[in-house]
Amino acid sequence: MAALSDYVSFGDPAKLYIEYMKRTEPYTMTIDHFHPYYEVYYLLSGSRIYFIEDRSYFVEQGDLVFIGKEMLHRTMQTGDARHERLILHFSDEWLRDLGAELSGMFGALFSPEIRVLRLPRQESLAAEASVRAMRLEADVRETGYHLAIRNAAASLLLLCGRYSASHQPEPFQHVSPLHAKISEIVRYINGHYDESLRLADLSERFFISPHYLSRMFKEVTGFAFTDYVVLTRVKEAQRLLRESELTVSAVAERVGFDNFSHFGKTFKKISSVSPREYRKSMSQF
Numbered sequence: 001m002a003a004l005s006d007y008v009s010f011g012d013p014a015k016l017y018i019e020y021m022k023r024t025e026p027y028t029m030t031i032d033h034f035h036p037y038y039e040v041y042y043l044l045s046g047s048r049i050y051f052i053e054d055r056s057y058f059v060e061q062g063d064l065v066f067i068g069k070e071m072l073h074r075t076m077q078t079g080d081a082r083h084e085r086l087i088l089h090f091s092d093e094w095l096r097d098l099g100a101e102l103s104g105m106f107g108a109l110f111s112p113e114i115r116v117l118r119l120p121r122q123e124s125l126a127a128e129a130s131v132r133a134m135r136l137e138a139d140v141r142e143t144g145y146h147l148a149i150r151n152a153a154a155s156l157l158l159l160c161g162r163y164s165a166s167h168q169p170e171p172f173q174h175v176s177p178l179h180a181k182i183s184e185i186v187r188y189i190n191g192h193y194d195e196s197l198r199l200a201d202l203s204e205r206f207f208i209s210p211h212y213l214s215r216m217f218k219e220v221t222g223f224a225f226t227d228y229v230v231l232t233r234v235k236e237a238q239r240l241l242r243e244s245e246l247t248v249s250a251v252a253e254r255v256g257f258d259n260f261s262h263f264g265k266t267f268k269k270i271s272s273v274s275p276r277e278y279r280k281s282m283s284q285f
Helices: 092-097 100-108 121-140 145-166 177-191 199-205 210-221 225-243 248-254 260-271 275-282
Strands: 007-012 016-023 038-045 047-052 055-060 064-067 073-077 083-090
Touching (some): 038 047, 038 055, 047 064, 047 083, 083 145, 092 100, 100 145, 121 145, 177 210, 177 225, 199 210, 225 248, 225 260, 225 275, 248 260, 248 275
Antiparallel strands (some): 016 083, 038 064, 047 073
16 A cells, blocks of 8 residues: 555535644644634644633643634644644534434533543544544545545544543643633633723733733734734624624624724634625525
């Protein structure tokens, strides 16, 4: 058999999508990342720091990371740059196709209590076998590979769902006291995005110098302070455009933008469409 590729992808995030990648050079996600589908991240080798919503997690070989819809997240390097991972994206539609019982079990994996799942050896070996089967099928693409990938993805989620249903999640521990402090600041931003959020004000509130706060915020979360605030506001604006009948200008004000023109430009830069276009596209579902 020919050597397998260092990068391979298959499918559509609107239903089911997988992507495998092996990296040997330093890498930190540079795109602003949240999306309307679920993500499972499996680390085959190496170690990473994974920031999700308001916390940073240390992820090592064999760990699974569960990221719900519209959750802001980013991976960052820690230690050796070399790592390989497979990500699995899927939609509510794909879950429903598996059946109501399984859909409910899988949905529970994306609760706040389960962000990183570290399985014992027997289950970990089975999980890795499913992940490597998906990678192989997507790369070689023999007859029936679509079905093989679907079955391997369902098997992985079933394994994780059964394990998490019968075991208490491990208590969360911050990577360091600094991570705990930044997490506290992020939770404040998440709860006050509709207010004025200046770096100087937060540095005073949390007793950290503005320069140090700016530098450590980026180091821990992967986001610049201002970028994180803007992304949080746009993410909430998207939710309001989908779920409410508020006017676009009212949405802008509700999420903390005091300039409507700036809101429109910022929203389009992040979402690739204007607020009105976004609302129209969402109304079709």
